[in-house]
Amino acid sequence: MENISTVFVLDKNEQSREVIKSFIEDLSFIKEIKLYEDYREGYEAIKQASNPIVIMDISDNLAELKEIADNIKLVTSRIIITSIDYSTNTIIQALRSGAKEFLPKPVLKEDLIRVLTMFASISPEDENTGSKIITVYSNKGGIGKTTIAINLASELAKVTKDKVALIDLNLQLGDISTFLNLNPPFDVNYVIQRLIDKDDNIFMKGFEKYKDTSLYILSDPSYIEQSGSITTRQISALFTKLKKVFPYIVIDMSSSIDPISLKILDESDWILFTTIVNIPAIRNAQRCLNLFRSRNYPAKKVKIVINRYMENDEIKIEDIENTLSESVYWKIPNNYFTIMEAINKGVTIFEINSESNIGSNFRDFASKVSDDIIEQTVVQYRVRM
Ligand SMILES: Nc1ncnc2c1ncn2[C@@H]1O[C@H](COP(=O)(O)OP(=O)(O)OP(=O)(O)O)[C@@H](O)[C@H]1O
Ligand SMILES: [Mg+2]
Incomplete structure (x- = not known):
């Protein structure tokens, strides 16, 4: 069974936000896509949502994002982190920030759909597969x-x-x-x-x-x-x-x-x-x-x-x-x-x-x-x- 979710895209780059939206707006299990340049504002909205999925970019200023990421991961574990840098070190940082999936930027449509489909097919209950x-x-x-x-x-x-x-x-x-x-x-x-x-x-x-x-x-x-x-x-x-x-x-x-x-x-x-x-x-x-x-x-x-x-x-x-x-x-x-x-x-x-x-x-x-x-x-x- 698919779970209907709202997707929150937190990305400082307007074009990236729009591209991600265009990739996923037709997916049947996505109720709504919300775009945020301001991560703090995004976090406040995520807290209110039921069953949120978060796509968060960490291409710049990782230190500044750490606190927000730590808060978000207490709300949901369905987090995808993206970055233009995909060194092992960045992937480690992303996973430490609670990401279930890491996708290098520019994000490919098929990768994103694959991950979102996987998120939708597991109930929030079954999320912590890496426990x-x-x-x-x-x-x-x-x-x-x-x-x-x-x-x-x-x-x-x-x-x-x-x-x-x-x-x-x-x-x-x-x-x-x-x-x-x-x-x-x-x-x-x-x-x-x-x-x-x-x-x-x-x-x-x-x-x-x-x-x-x-x-x-x-x-x-x-x-x-x-x-x-x-x-x-x-x-x-x-x-x-x-x-x-x-x-x-x-x-x-x-x-x-x-x-x-x-x-x-x-x-x-x-x-x-x-x-x-x-x-x-x-x-x-x-x-x-x-x-x-x-x-x-x-x-x-x-x-x-x-x-x-x-x-x-x-x-x-x-x-x-x-x-x-x-x-x-x-x-x-x-x-x-x-x-x-x-x-x-x-x-x-x-x-x-x-x-x-x-x-x-x-x-x-x-x-x-x-x-x-x-x-x-x-x-x-x-x-x-
Ligand atoms: N690193 C340490 N340095 C000094 N004392 C320690 C250290 N680790 C444990 N102890 C002491 O050893 C004693 C036994 O510890 P603990 O109760 O944790 O062991 P346990 O293996 O859980 O015991 P039990 O088999 O009874 O459950 C405690 O009094 C504790 O203070
Ligand atoms: Mg004991």
Whole structure:
């Protein structure tokens, strides 16, 4: 079924605006085409529209457009960005600005129609096809999974300005609401029971928005008995729904390996497999990586994260890489005091000290994660262009 949409063309060049209009004005699924030279005015109109599609040119003054682009992507993900410059760097900027598609200028009529037809054939619900489920996992308890999931998710929300979901799937012993001092009225169980409900507002009611950020938190079930009734099928359904709403989904879970955990791991796009630098932890990690290999996870799915890293550790990163036959993706420094202060005050590390070694580490970590996700998409573009 086609969705009838209004198309908003934001372009400083009058001729470009008119050309785009002439290319698409006969398409049956387009109700109206609105042209804007002034991007701010365009954004105000986009906010009011239902089901908008945005075609935005970034040929000049990208810095000035960044704030508007960040606002627009919170309204719709059906954004096409155009530019006379189609270097890899510009495509990265465009995707970072929330574009679902990038088209080099001058825009070709058939390209534009192809993209708009694709937008029209998917319902707004199914938009976030590029969503990623990023699960923080370790088969050993107390390694820092919850700390990492919380602080990575909150930095991802800041760095990307996108909607980020943080989900507590440590179904029996979840800590996220304690670590962030939340008193959520609803939890995973509530949301799972209502998955058949098509209404996004009901689904979103289960989440707690974290302060004035774009981070949305779903807490673990309030009663242990409720966690036992959650099935692997429900986990799949939850993931499908989450991917329709959030571009980034960060999952915290338990360290056990049971059918629910395996389901979560199998269906994650990325596993941030976390370990610390000591012999028992690394032996455990080795066993778990063998399990992942036996499940044929794609090469880039599992990424090794070293927590509580200290420069002068006796065991070196190269030793770990040799033992695990994998390279280390990220290292998080040991900083007990800052983390304990954050946990005790029920806030993120950023709110305690964003410039501490661990505060800046999580900011860089989130940038790397979002850059690597965007780069995967750019590679697909380069192949197509
Ligand atoms: N980088 C770090 N530096 C210092 N202390 C840390 C670091 N990361 C985590 N910790 C400490 O380790 C402890 C365990 O962390 P956390 O609860 O996040 O681990 P977990 O893997 O989620 O545990 P569980 O298996 O119980 O869910 C916490 O007290 C936390 O303060
Ligand atoms: Mg935990």
